[in-house]
Amino acid sequence: IDVTNKTSGNILYFNYTNIDIETPISLVLYDTVSFNDFVLKDLWPAFWNSTIKMFQVEFFVKANYHSGKIPYFLFFDWETKLPSSILPEEAQFSIVSKNEDSYGPxxxxxxxxxxxxxxxxxxxxxxxxxxxxxxxxxxxxxxxxxxxxxxxxxxxxxxxxxxxxxxxxxxxxxxxxxxxxxxxxxxxxxxxxxxxxxxxxxxxxxxxxxxxxxxxxxxxxxxxxxxxxxxxxxxxxxxxxSSSEDTSPPELYSFEIINGPSQTNPLDVGSNSRDLHLSIKAKDNESGLKKGQTPSIYFSDSNGRVHKCNYITSINEISEFSSEFIFKCTLPIGFGYPYGLFLQVYSLINNGGYFSGFNTNDLSNLNVLFQIPSSLITMSTNYPSISDSGIITVDGGNLWIYGRGFSNINQITIVFDNSTTLFTPLTINKNYNGALYLSNIPSDLSPFYLKFEFQTNKVQIDPFKIIPYPKIEIVDIPDESEELPVNPEQQCQGAPRCNGPTNGYCSTTGCICYSPWIGNDCSSKTIIIPQPTINNTSPTTVVDIPSNNSKNDIIYKSIISIVSIREIGIDGTQIFEKKLEKWVYKNLTDNIYQYHTNITGKLNTTTNIEVTLEWFENESNITFANQVIKMNPSTIKYKIKIENHPFESKLNSLELVMSASIESKKTDNICSSNQFGNTTEGDNANYIKIQVENHSLYGKFIKRGVFDDSNIKSISNQIIFNEGSKNNEYSSNSLIAIKISYFESNVIIDPDFSVLIEPSPASKNSQNSICSSSSKLSTAKIAGIVVGCTVFVAVIIATIVYLIKRKKILYFEAKLKELNK
Structure with missing residues (x-):
């Protein structure tokens, strides 16, 4: 991912053999700059994605982190960690950063x-x-x-x-x-x-x-x-x-708790009300207390832990030499229980350069507050209190929170800074008393607090603020060493091979054809046809193919159009599909024309689509995505640019759906067929050939595109099922989906189409063929059958007549013999 000047996210998918999908697993990225030990905030929790049947971890990397491979480990518990160093190469995580900045200001x-x-x-x-x-x-x-x-x-x-x-x-x-x-x-x-x-x-x-x-x-x-x-x-x-007028340090003459606990109202260090308000009065009668300098209060417990408090809510100047300091001190949970607390005061400073401090014994000797005895401190265990939380993004979802006192919680809701409450309660999936696993957290949340309802009619808003991370933003950065798709080597077809030497020659990739020949065996020939009529409503190209006898006698018609755009999820599900129907036309030159349209997505975002059609009357070479591509005569090229598409996920892809068809005026005793495969001329493309009788529409789809103005990345093409297709022997149609991976701002793709004449008509032996029924007879055949039947009947009649006459002759001869006797 690219973290140049921005925090970026990624998602790790993994599976683990023989593991309960409820097992808590987290991802931890090693900090290779400071090598500090990780804390809870560094844990990126995994959850089970039931759609793709894998664990999924969403995580962020700080902007301008250093480039290179970043080590990580999967954390199961303190004893079980799986380092990335033992995982295969495809599981390694790398960062691109043009402005590395891991150094502080x-x-x-x-x-x-x-x-x-x-x-x-x-x-x-x-x-x-x-x-x-x-x-x-x-x-x-x-x-x-x-x-x-x-x-x-x-x-x-x-x-x-x-x-x-x-x-x-x-x-x-x-x-x-x-x-x-x-x-x-x-x-x-x-x-x-x-x-x-x-x-x-x-x-x-x-x-x-x-x-x-x-x-x-x-x-x-x-x-x-x-x-x-x-x-x-x-x-x-x-x-x-010049001089100092002082010879002694400041004096403390009063130290007390303003809202002091009592036997009937002890300080509950297990609740969220652990505040103490204290007053210190001090003086220095020689040089006065130094302005801008305030004392500090220290609390210590029997375990040797110390808590410092220097949060002063107000300073009251009693006189030129005396002041009162009001403190608000919030004790940590459980601090001081069950053995009580001891207090100290330090850092009283005067203008004469003297300072004073008072330990517990000093305070006791001054007969001021020096301890809070155990009898005035209690600790309830049934008050929920958050000490930390896991990570959640603005997408919502699930959240771990850590603390104590979660066992008796009845309901949890979300509260915002302005006291607005979301009344839909969160779902408590797991409750370990010291940790809660919550779900049903809605998306698009601003920072929030949790309100607990617990025991009987007790309500408490925890002061711990939960700040959602931004939405996971994943941007694929193409590896500059990434190999773009190359068509596999193919055997040269034809007899002789590639129909050489006139039509083409054989290479390691297959047949290389001389213009105007084309195809895997160089036997198909590009037809020189008039430039198609401009369509001023949509980027649909209608190519009419006249007969040899009359230009007005259209015997074949082919149609190329852009049908729709759709977003596809990582699991292959269709997120949405938008038909592309309303276009704005602009004529650029005699042979170049342009169309614009847009679609509106979520949150009123707009995807812009620009299609530029260019007609090549003569053979030309163009360069697209750092690759030279030959344009045969009478070729129409589609340059398609898609901009600002708001992908729902950076793991999703777009599919631009195009339609190609050819139809014959002749309807009897013919076949249609279609083919899809890899070209052989070194342009690393797919081709589609839709044939009716001895004519075909030939489309070429390059397997690469230009992403975000400069990055060249692979794309894929495939034939998709067309429910509305009515293919028959004289008309054939195919839908082609051009699959485009995530892009940040724009992508450009560049298919082209031409019409061919084939050396032989489509037949029942052609790929994916549909042929006329053999029971249909032409007029000539019917005439032949009629003539044949007439002759046959005449022969039968003559034979019968002959037999009858022969019988009569034999009968007559027999009678003559009897008369002679």
Missing amino acids: IITSLKQFPILSRIDITQDTTVGWTFDIIDDYNGFKSGFITVRGSIDGSLYNFTISPSDAIYGDIFNGSYNINITILSRCISQDYIITDAKLYDEQGYNSTFSHASFTTSFIDSLSNPFIYYYGTEETLFKISTFC
């Missing part, structure tokens, strides 16, 4: 402001950096940069997104970050210590000044890759403050 043009080696702070002063963020292909999405004070440990986190750009766009934008330093301060350096930037495809670039491990692992995706060795200069801004 990069920072350029980094500059400090003011541009001074040391900044003297005599009044409130703003310092900072300007820089550009570039990501040429994927585009910058979001990120953060952290600046830290070298003495007081003050922390400044800057969240950045393209909306913060001074100018530019996601591919190249200019930004700045700044810090306001009050005149009451200490001399110290402000240093960029951390940065992480994400692009639109999720690739990140990471820098950490404090962590050697992080810097080492992510050194190949460092946003400051252009600034190695400059950390001591560009990354640092030095400030000088």
Whole structure:
């Protein structure tokens, strides 16, 4: 698939011997760039396709991933994985990407402001950096940069997104970050210590000044890759403050829970209501609390787990030297049960360069909140809660969700951001208490939540948002080394072979004919006929073949037309068929004319069809799809272009159906036949020959087309059954389906037709022949039979007369003998 500047999808089909079709199987693509361990989000689940009797996995690949073969494995469980390396070549997965971009965004043009080696702070002063963020292909999405004070440990986190750009766009934008330093301060350096930037495809670039491990692992995706060795200069801004008035750190004098749990209303860490609202009051009576710096609360449990909370909903300035910080802390599920929680507070900083922190014992000694005892914490196990989900696309279908408390669920419905509810409940196919497998999820969904109805009359909307992936978009990229179809070698026919040396000669592909001879034995001859009359309503060509005696005496008529277009599914089922009946005609030249039509599909999408007919009066050579093709005299060529067809699936194909027929004025004592096969002249085409008596309509269908303006790919042609056909001995018709695989924007195909005279008329020995009944007698034969019968009757009468006379003579002689006695 091609992932150039776009996320693209593909579908893996596979089967497995002796396996339950309900077995959970997933596809995991190896990340050959970072080699990170996969997580649940990397699992692309398989489901059983009952139509084609195979497992099916739909998956996506990020835009601008690196080209080449991508390893993957089928995941059954942690012990059972099937790597792609042991699978055959046709099961390997390759990517084409003209703009490879697995590197996160990069920072350029980094500059400090003011541009001074040391900044003297005599009044409130703003310092900072300007820089550009570039990501040429994927585009910058979001990120953060952290600046830290070298003495007081003050922390400044800057969240950045393209909306913060001074100018530019996601591919190249200019930004700045700044810090306001009050005149009451200490001399110290402000240093960029951390940065992480994400692009639109999720690739990140990471820098950490404090962590050697992080810097080492992510050194190949460092946003400051252009600034190695400059950390001591560009990354640092030095400030000088004349004096410091402070000699002690900040004080904490109040720490409490605002909505504290009680014995009668304990904190239920098994439910979705796990929020605690806390208040910290602190002061520094010498230099005051440093603005822009806030404390953090830490919760720890008996297992040594720590949960940090720094989500502050408001800051109330009590006085010049005192402030209150209001926190909202959401605890993880089960955190603190059953042994309770201990609390700590850190990162209170003043303007004098001092900071303070308070562990559990310190808080206890201050007689403020230091723990939440086990008696105030409970954990229910019957509240459903989602921790993660599998993958679902906007096509809908099935979805795995993971979490806890799913055993007592009665019903699940979908809720959107605007509180709209889809009242059709989802189907719960599997329930493992910690995982649910849901189906009946409708298509075309925006991000949504799940509403659970459980136990008796309990309703809960889970805060976990499920974001459907875009529709699977699969674009086949032709392998440049792909071999286009070549007709097999054929034995040369005819006596002598190829009717040579005058009509043609024998080659490895079969007979090569000299114009105007044609066919597998070079015995058929192209007829020179007048140019057909232009049809100004449809691309239907009517070829009249006059007798040798009079041009007005039409003895044969052939008709070529375009019937319909239809989409065929991967399993061969017909998705739809549209008859092509209304055309717009345009005359281009005396021998070239054009027709346009369109069909409307789902969501008012339009497929455009353009047919250009060209009449070749003389023999010519044309080039189509990098192949030279000979046009015999009196040939009509159809150039058919189909544009913007909205395939329901990229595994589907189109079939353009054409009709070809020939009819004779003569109706008695003749035969018709039709043939379909491979040509022998090296043009790698199929031919169809529809013959009545000694004339035939000959069509040639090249086995290749031009896809999306430049890609040359194979197409196939086949004869299809025509329910409405009334073929007989004097009239024959065939439908030809030109099968076209998926294309992105357009495809061009190029069949042509001519009329031949055959060396011998069609007979009962011809392929697929229909002949006149032998019981029908011509006038001449009837006359002959009448004459024959007349003679026969005369002979019989003469014989009878002779016998009668002979009898009379014998009788008379006998009488004479008696008289003589």
